Amino acid sequence: RADLQSEAVAFTANYSTDAAEVYYNSSLAAWNYQTGISEENLNAMNAENVKSAAFTKMYGEQAKAEFPDTSKLEESERRQIDSIKILGTANLNEADLNQYNDLTGGMEATYSTATVTMPDGRVLNLDPDLTALMATSRDYNELKYAWKGWYEAAGRPIRDDYESFVTLSNKASVADGFADTGEYWRSWYEMNGQLEATVDALWAELQPLYTELHAYVRRKLYEKYGSNYINLKAPIPAHLLGNMWAQQWGNIYDLVEPYSGKTGVDATPAMQSQGYDAMKMFKTSEEFFVSLGLDKMTDEFWANTMFVKPTDRDVVCHASAWDFYNKVDFRIKMCTVVNMEDLITIHHEMGHIQYYQQYKDQPIPFRGGANPGFHEAVGDTLALSVSTPKHLNKIGLLDEVEEDDEADINYLLSQAMDKIAFLPFGLMIDKWRWSVFSGDTPKAKYQEKWDQLRKDLQGITPPVERDGTTDFDPGAKYHVPANTPYIRYFVSFVVQFQFYQSMCNASGHQGPLYKCDFYQSKEAGAKLQKMLELGSSKPWQFAMNEITGSADMSTLALQEYFSPLTAWLKQKNLENGDTPGWTDMDWRP
Ligand SMILES: C[C@H](NC(=O)O)C(=O)O
Ligand SMILES: [Zn+2]
Numbered sequence: 001r002a003d004l005q006s007e008a009v010a011f012t013a014n015y016s017t018d019a020a021e022v023y024y025n026s027s028l029a030a031w032n033y034q035t036g037i038s039e040e041n042l043n044a045m046n047a048e049n050v051k052s053a054a055f056t057k058m059y060g061e062q063a064k065a066e067f068p069d070t071s072k073l074e075e076s077e078r079r080q081i082d083s084i085k086i087l088g089t090a091n092l093n094e095a096d097l098n099q100y101n102d103l104t105g106g107m108e109a110t111y112s113t114a115t116v117t118m119p120d121g122r123v124l125n126l127d128p129d130l131t132a133l134m135a136t137s138r139d140y141n142e143l144k145y146a147w148k149g150w151y152e153a154a155g156r157p158i159r160d161d162y163e164s165f166v167t168l169s170n171k172a173s174v175a176d177g178f179a180d181t182g183e184y185w186r187s188w189y190e191m192n193g194q195l196e197a198t199v200d201a202l203w204a205e206l207q208p209l210y211t212e213l214h215a216y217v218r219r220k221l222y223e224k225y226g227s228n229y230i231n232l233k234a235p236i237p238a239h240l241l242g243n244m245w246a247q248q249w250g251n252i253y254d255l256v257e258p259y260s261g262k263t264g265v266d267a268t269p270a271m272q273s274q275g276y277d278a279m280k281m282f283k284t285s286e287e288f289f290v291s292l293g294l295d296k297m298t299d300e301f302w303a304n305t306m307f308v309k310p311t312d313r314d315v316v317c318h319a320s321a322w323d324f325y326n327k328v329d330f331r332i333k334m335c336t337v338v339n340m341e342d343l344i345t346i347h348h349e350m351g352h353i354q355y356y357q358q359y360k361d362q363p364i365p366f367r368g369g370a371n372p373g374f375h376e377a378v379g380d381t382l383a384l385s386v387s388t389p390k391h392l393n394k395i396g397l398l399d400e401v402e403e404d405d406e407a408d409i410n411y412l413l414s415q416a417m418d419k420i421a422f423l424p425f426g427l428m429i430d431k432w433r434w435s436v437f438s439g440d441t442p443k444a445k446y447q448e449k450w451d452q453l454r455k456d457l458q459g460i461t462p463p464v465e466r467d468g469t470t471d472f473d474p475g476a477k478y479h480v481p482a483n484t485p486y487i488r489y490f491v492s493f494v495v496q497f498q499f500y501q502s503m504c505n506a507s508g509h510q511g512p513l514y515k516c517d518f519y520q521s522k523e524a525g526a527k528l529q530k531m532l533e534l535g536s537s538k539p540w541q542f543a544m545n546e547i548t549g550s551a552d553m554s555t556l557a558l559q560e561y562f563s564p565l566t567a568w569l570k571q572k573n574l575e576n577g578d579t580p581g582w583t584d585m586d587w588r589p
Helices: 002-034 039-066 075-084 094-113 126-136 140-175 181-187 195-225 250-256 268-273 278-291 299-304 340-358 372-386 389-394 405-437 443-458 487-506 522-532 540-548 556-576
Strands: 115-117 123-125 320-323 330-333
Touching (some): 115 140, 126 140, 126 250, 140 181, 195 250, 195 556, 320 340, 340 522, 372 389, 372 487, 372 540, 405 443, 487 556
16 A cells, blocks of 8 residues: 555654664764763763663664554565564663663673682783783693683672663563574574574584684694693683683684694784874775775774773773764774774674665665674675785785795684684584573573683583572673574684675686685675675575575575684594594583
8 A cells, every 4th residue: 555655654764763863863872882981971971871772672662553564565674674673671661671781881891890819919801911912822721710700890799780771671682572582693694593503513513623723723722732732532621722711713823733844824023113003094995995896994983982991991802893973983893903803804894884885875784784784794804805915915914925835734723723713612602691581591591601611612521610699600601691693603604705705706717615815806806895785684595695695594605614724623633633523522621
């Protein structure tokens, strides 16, 4: 009926106009809190959140009253109105919403200000102190002390708050017609309840490669730390992988390097010797995007971004990218350190900014990723090209490139230490959280469920005994107190190889996939841009088809990328007499 359609067009146009201003104000208040943690800024943020909740509720209820049945509307208005009908925490009454905001703001502050006092009296924060210690220390006991200290300082204090948060979050999701918040979060993937089955199937295809990598790294750690601390048939102690959460293992590449004496794969020394600073790192990343024909950063970006950790106040250091919904104000918040890990992170965050810019003319409900995993994949896709020895050499961050199989294995292993190592971790955070939101995992089992997933999926075991009545290790991983969903990263780590493969093909790349550098390829840029500008205006399967020619998530590109390494790892583990996997489940270091 044309009149209903024209009403819907007017309604959604008004929504986008009004929402832009409301979202700008609430984003700015959240930015002010995260870049200046204080009671005053928390209250200001919560006050703005109450206003945006009132706005969301007003439009949501109007949408439900005026468009009870959207099935007859054209796709754009149908999708927008279906989205406007979801109120989220705006379903909560003022008392519950204030409690919810205090809980989430408080948990984020606890995480961002937690410190560990070392035996020598040093008081270490997470960023940059403990991050650097976990990356560079090779002292078993120093690592264990820092690991134990962090999990106690960041996780334990929020165990009770998290339970209260879950109750309120579920209350809001149930009001929207979902079983719980986990079901709400999974609905963003528009897979008719099949998201978990789909990621489980993707993991089943990749688990063999992970298990081979795990066995090879375990052998190298055995050679380093000895049989008192490493059991070749058991899970690996969690504090030895170069990362506070053992989520990515690139920082211990030096312990596992297959062939020494080859050109390095780490640009950090060159960056430091060439006097790189945060600004130079950001400009290097922007230049790559522009070389593809994509947008440069706006003036507001350079004026408002937080590049480094301030010295005069507490901030949320975990890197993030922000859209202020006015088509020009986009920002990154990051406590940048001059090293290759942060250069890659800058590409990751700038990928978010590029996506914001490419869909800035979409109506507000469509200013999001085709699915949240797509948003996480943009920057990483470009970083796959930037990381190649060929590219690093081209921009002067690697002295020479050796074209031989051994150097290639070194490179692929260093990539696997970040990309393959991550997969079970990317899966398990929301496996844990979905089970908490559904009620399958009550507070008494928070820690037990976490430890079981860490052991079964990652083959990782805590270095010290856990106490299920006080420990709350999930709370010591940013995305849990910050309430940021996580399956998006698992999805990203699969689809980024599909995007990379498509852009490499578009750039005319010949030869092994992992050698592809599509730097300056306008064809590759155009391929990506056609997907980015859609935002969430179409189901992600449509966007996937735009960029890859097929509508499905697939591990084939990732498996092709790593295929030389897969064979090498199998051969190496055979030579070492190591059986991939971990059967001594009850072993403890
Ligand atoms: C992989 C994920 N990235 C991010 O938060 O941007 C993390 O750091 O845990
Ligand atoms: Zn991200």
